[in-house]
Amino acid sequence: MTLRHHSAKYSAVDGEGARVNGGRWNPPNSFAAVYTALERKTIDSEFQRLARRAALPPESFLPRRLARIEVSLTRVLDLTDARTRSLLGVSTSDLTEDDWAPTEAIGLAAHYLGFEAVLAPSADDPGATLCIFMTSLAPESRVMPVEDGEYRPPRKPAPRTTTSG
Secondary structure, eight states: OEEEEEETTSOTTOOHHHHHHOOSSSOTTSOOEEEEESSHHHHHHHHHHHHHHHTSOGGGGOSEEEEEEEEEOSOEEETTSHHHHHHHTOOHHHHHSSOOHHHHHHHHHHHHTTOOEEEEEOSSSSSEEEEEEGGGOOTTOEEEEEEEEEOOOOOOOOOOOOOOO
């Protein structure tokens, strides 16, 4: 099961926005990709990162939807695995930096080689993300939304005040 926050104008498994605009694992105007995370805390930190990268307040991206998606894939490039990263000659920091050129190149190669997704360390959280290449799914693979509701990002705690007396 994965989670995805997404614009209300797209369905939970529509990768068209990422195809047009690009993302960490797919350059603009390349292929449809659905960006998901394995845990809610990762979704929340990735949402905050989205806002920081755009230099906009998080509220400007609302309203958004939060979907739970059932995923069954046959070929996933697992970049959370240290051995896989070593074979590719990349480090975790290479995969989590703000320069997307290296990760887009890996995503293009993985897509070309028939991988259905990239499982990678989150750029902003100890968790993992799963970028699903919607045009590469094997016939037996499944990417199916099971729940889709309003996304409510966590509120930042109010600053603490002290009183002296």
